[in-house]
Amino acid sequence: MEKGALQQLLSQMSLREKIGQMIQLTGACFDEEAVLTGETGTDQLPEEAVWMAGSVLGMIGGEKIREIQKVYMEKHPHHIPLLFMADVIHGCRTIFPIPLAQACSFHPQLVQEGAAVAAGEASSEGIRASFSPMIDVSKDARWGRIMESFGEDPYLNGVMGTAMLNGYQGDRSGTGTEIAGCLKHFAGYGAVSAGREYNDVEMSQRTFLEQYVRPFRMAMQAKPAMVMTAFTAIDRKPVSANRQLLHQLLRSQLGFEGVVISDWGSIGQLEEQRVATDQKEAARMAADAGVDIDMMSPAYVHWLEELVEEGTVAMEQIDACVWNILKMKNRLGLFEDPFAGIGKSQILSEESRTVAYTLACESCVLLKNDQILPLDQNQKVLWAGPYVDSPQLLSRWAIFGRHSDVNTIEAALKETGAQAECLQGCEMLSQEECRMWQVREPSGASGGIRLEDVAKIQRDDTVVLVLGEHESQSGEAASRAFLDLPAPQQELFEAVAQRTDNLITVIIAGRPLDLRAVTEKSRAVLLAFRPGTMGAKAITSLVYGKENPSGKLAVSIPYCVGQAPVSYWDMTTGHAMSQQETDNRYRSRYMDIPNKPLYSFGYGLSYTQFEISDLRIGKEKAKDDGKVSVWCKVKNIGQRAGAEVVQCYIQTLFAAIVRPEKELIRFQKVFLEPEEEAEVEFSIRVEEFLYYDEKMHLTYTNTPFQILVGNSSECVRTAGVVQF
C-alpha cells in the first residue's frame, strides 16, 4: 500500500482500533491448539478486545489461519489484517541445531540459508513474523537461555544475528515467503545475576554499551522489523519502561525504525517489579517509553484508552506506535494479500533436510581426539547411552518441531550399514530429576543403569557413549546451579569407563556442562549442542569420518560451575595470574581450580591439521584509509579435506579505563583440500576500535591495539600493533 494511503488509513482509525493494533494475544484466543509460551493468568478479555487485537502469537496451520484471518478482517472496521507471529527460533518443522550450536559453525552464510528455510516453512503455515534471532551475549552456563543465543561473544552474536535476520526477511519481498524478524532481548538479559532466570542485571554502562548492545548495533544493517524488550532492568530501570534506552539509544543512536514489542507480560510485570503502582501506571510508563505492542499483559488492553481520553498519554504517541505497526504489516504485503505465502513452501523437503544436516555437521565441536576418531564402518562398535534410541535432539524452543520427524542414532546407524550394536544403558533422567524437570517418567523406568548392558562391554571394545541433558533442561525458565550430567548417565559413564580403554563420548546439551570426568576418561569427546532434526545423521557421519568436524566453541566450557560466568573477553585485572607464579596466592585466581576454562572460546579440532602463517598488517595509512588490513595464510597440512576458522582479535594494550582481555573482530571459515593454501584478508574499519573513555566519549586516540590472529582465543599470535 502506498505511504499516503497508509497514512490515510491511520487517520481514519478510531482510538479503539488504534489501541487494538498495540495488543498481542495468545493464539489460544482463536485456537485451542495454539502453543503457549508464557503464563496466561486469569484475565478474562472482553470479546471485542480479541477481535480488535492486531496480532497473535503461537498459532500454526495455513488453512486454519486463513479461515481465522477471513473472519477477522470481515469483522474489523477497516479490515486491517491480523499478523500471526511465533517463536520460530531454530526452524519451524525442519529443526536446525539450536542457535548456540549454529554459532559454533562460524558459517554465517549457512545460518542464513537455514533461516530462509525456516521462513519458507513458517510462512507456508501462515506465520509471518518470528521472535528471532535472540542475540543476548551469554557467558553464564547456568542460564538456560544460553542455548538460544549465539554464545559469549558480542561480534559473533552480531554476525549471526544479522545472517539469521537476512534469512528471514530476505530479498523475497512480494512472494509472501519472507517473515518479519525480531532482535531480542533488548538488552543485557544474558547477564542475569548468578545465572538465575529473570534475575536482576548489574553491569557498568560501558560494558553494557560495548559488549551487550554491540550485536544490536551490528544487526541494524539488516533492518530488523522488530526489537523485543527484555524482562530485565538496566541500571535498575526495567527496559519496558525505559524511555532513555528505547528512544535515545535504540531509535536515535542505533537508528531502529521498526516495532518495539514487549516480552510476554513484561509491561504488566512493572507492577510486580514495584516500579509501577498498578497496571494503569504500567501502561502509561510503557507507552511513554515507546513500546508499540504489549504482548499478553493486561496493561494496554484495559487502560490505554482511559489514559488517552484523560490526556495522560498523547494521541500522537499512540499514532506513532500504530504507524510503526502498520508499516510492518505493509512491508510484509499483508494489505495486498494476507494469504500470500500459505502453502507455498514444502515442509521438511530434501533440500531443507540437507541444509539442516550440513549445519548440524558444522555445528558439532570435536573437543578431544586421542587418535581414535574417525572410526571404521567395518569395525565392531558398541553405541550406548539413553540418546542412542531417543529422538530428543530438538529443544523446548522447537515449538512446532515433532520428534516423529527425528531419526534416532540407532536408525542412522542402520542406514549407514555400520557394524554397530546399540545398548541403552540407562534412562536419560532419574525419577527425581524427572519430577524436578517436569518430565513424564518413562514407563517401567528402573532409575539405575542396566547392568546387563554394561556387562556386554569388554576391555578392547570400542564404545561410543551418547550422553547429555534432556530437552527440558535448557531454554527459558531452566537455570541450573550445577552443570552435571543427569545422575543415571554419570553412573553409566563411570561404569563404562572402567570396562574399556577405547571410549568415545558424544555430548548432547543446551549449555556447556562440567566435562572434566568425560574429558579425562574418554579418548575422544564430540560436543553436539542440541543438533536438531538431522542431528543423528550428522553425529554418525562425523564419528565414522564421512564428514570432518569443523565447529569451534562459541562459548567457553567452564572448568566447573564455580567458574561461571567465564569468557575469553573478561576484563583485565590487577594481580594478573601468570603461568610462572602458580604458587603465588596473591593473584587474581582460585586456589582450588585453574583460571582457564576447560575448553576456550574459538577452540575445536579437525581430522586434519592446519598451519596459519605469514601474519602481517597494513597500518601505515590506517586512519587515512579508514581501515586496518590484516593478512595471513592458512594451509591444510594434513591428509584430508577440512575447514579452519581463522580468527582475528584486537587487544587494547593501554587505555585509561579497564578493557576486555581481547575482543573478536573478524573471522573467516576456510575450506581446504590437503596441501591447499589460501590467503586470508581482514579489513577492519577504524571506528570498530572505538571504546568509551573516562568521560563516556567514544575514542581510539593514542590507544595502542595489538592485532592477534589464530585458530582459537587461546591460540593466537601477534600480527602487529596499530595506533591512531
Ligand code: GLC
Ligand atoms: C517468552 C520469551 C520470549 C518469547 C516470548 C513469546 O517469555 O522471553 O523470548 O519470544 O515469550 O513466546
